[in-house]
Amino acid sequence: MEPVRSLSEPEARSHTPADPAPMTEPSSEPPAGPGFDIGATATARPDHLVGGARQAPAVDITGLRAFYGRSEALHGIDLHIAANEVTALIGPSGSGKSTVVRCINRMHEEIPNARAEGTITLDGVNVYDSATDITAVRRVIGMVFQKPNPFPTMSIFDNVAAGLRLSGQRGPAVKDKVHAALRSVGLWEEVKDRLNAPGVGLSGGQQQRLCIARTIAIEPQVILMDEPCSALDPIATLKIEELIAELRDQYTIVIVTHNMQQAARVADSTVFLMDGAVVEHSPTTELFTRPRDERTERYVTGKFG
C-alpha cells in the first residue's frame, strides 16, 4: 500500500509565493509522508480492488460549515467518503453540493469573502490544519470542473504537463507521466499524432478527458468532479462515466451531479443534500430504491427539485 503524500511537506515547500524556488526543486519528491500511513486507519479494501489497484485514502468531513460572506451555505456537514469508491452528491440547485467538494480541496476559500469551518481529514490528516500547505492539499486532491477548461495558450501535451512543469518538475519523467495520463483517460489513440496541437482544438468531450488527464498527471489520490458531464453530449458523457469506473481502482472519487441516472450508473454510494445539509447517505441502489427519508424519496422520484 502506498502512503498518502504529506500535506504538510516541511522545508522543501515552505517558500513564500514570491519565491521562485519551485523552478529549481528536485524533479521528484519523496512520496513518503512523515508520520502517518493510511494502513493505520484505512477501512477494509473494497471488493473491486484487484490487480494493479492502489489504495487511496478515505475522506472524513466533520461539522463542515461554509460561508459566502454572511450567508451560511453549509450548516454542519458530516460525511464519510469511503476509499476507492465513487461517491455521488445529488440535490436541488443551491443545496451546497459544489460547495462541499470545493471545501475538500480548499478551493472554496478562493472566492472573495468565502470561508469554511470544521474538519476534513484524509486518513486522519486534517486538510484545514494550519500547518498544511494548501498547494500540497490540491496536489493530493485533484479537481475536474463543470466546463472543460484546458489552458488556451497551451498544446495538448503542455496542458497535461502543466501541473508537473509549473511546479518545477523537469526531465523525461514529465513526458512519461503525460503519456501515461493520456492513456489512462483513453485519449492517447486520439491525440498521439498531434500532441503539439492546441488543447482547445479538441471536442468538448475530449477536452474534458484532457482536463481529467491534467488532473491525474500530478498523481493525486482523491479526485473531485463538479458536474463533469453537464456541458457534454450523451456519448461523451458515457465515455467519462466509463472512465470514472476505471479510475475507481486508483482514486477516491467524489462526483457532483444534477443527473440522477448518472449517479445511479457511476456511484457506489450517493449523498442527498438539501439546503446545505445532508439528508441521506446510502449505498446508491438503496438510496434510489429504498430511500429512508421522505424528502429523498420525493426528490429521486422527481416530485420536486
Place this chain on the structure above:
Amino acid sequence: MALENPSPLGLLAPVPGSARRRAVNRAVEIACTLAAVLAVAVLLLVVISVFIKGAPAISWKFLTSNPQTSTLNFGVNSGGIANSIVGSAILIGLASAMAVPVGILVAIYTSEFAGPRSSSGIRFALDVLNGVPTIVTGVFVYGVLVVGAHQSGWAGAIALAIVELPIVARSSQEVLVLVPRTLHEAGLALGLKRWRVVVSIVLPTALGGLITGAVLGVARVAGETAPLIFTSSIFSNLGLTTNPAQAMPNIPVTLFSLSESASPQDHAQAWASALVLIAFVLILSILARAFHARSMAKLSH
C-alpha cells in the same frame, strides 16, 4: 371593434400611431448615422489636411538631417528634424519602459491579489490620474525634477510615463478581467502557487490584450506636448543627442516652435512634422487593433 376596423389585413393591420413611431424610429436612426459619419469625417479631414500640407516638405533630407539655422537665413530651419525623431523615440521608449511594466503590475495586483474594495479604489485613482490635465503633470515634474536642476530627457520621460501609466493600467485591467475565472481555478486546483498561475496561465492568455493596451498608451504619449514643454523643450544644441541627461529635442515641441515661426518655410516643416507624428500614431493604432483581434480570438475559446 372588428366592425370599427374593417382593414382587409385584420389582425395584421398596423396598430394606431404606428406611423408616428416609424417616423421617430427613422429620425433616431438618421441622427445616429450622421454622428458616426461626422466622427469618421473629422478623422479623415485631419489626416487628409495634414497630409496635403505636410507631404510637400517631406523628404529624405527632412527625415535624416538635423536642423540647420544661421543668421543668414534669419533662423529659418533649412535642415530636417532627425534630432527630434530620435529624441521622441528615446523619450517614448524610456517613458514606456517605466509605465508599461508598472501599469501591467498594477493591473495584476488589482485583478489577482487586491480585495474588491482596494481594487475599486485603485481603479478610481487611475481614472483620476488619467483625467489630470497633462500640463499639470508637466508642471508637477518641472517643480520636482527641473527646478534647481535643469531640463532633461529623464524629466520628460517621467512626465510622459505619468500620463501613460493609467492608460496602460486601466486597459490591462479590462483585459485581465476577461480571462475566465475557470482558468485560475484550474491552475490553483493543480496545486500551483498563485503567482505561478498568473505568470504561466493568466498572462499568456491575456498577452494580446496587454500588448494592445501598451501600444495605445505609446500612441497616446507620442503626441503629448504639454508635459514636455516644461521638461524637455530648451535644447542646448540642435545636434543629435541620445543622452537623456540633457533636454532632448522631440517632435511635438519642435512642431510647436516651428509653427510659431514667422517663416512660411518653417510652417511647411511644422506640417511635415505633424505628418510624421500622425503617421506614427496611425501605424501604432493599426498594430494595436491587430493584437486586439488576435487576443479576442484567444479569449473567446
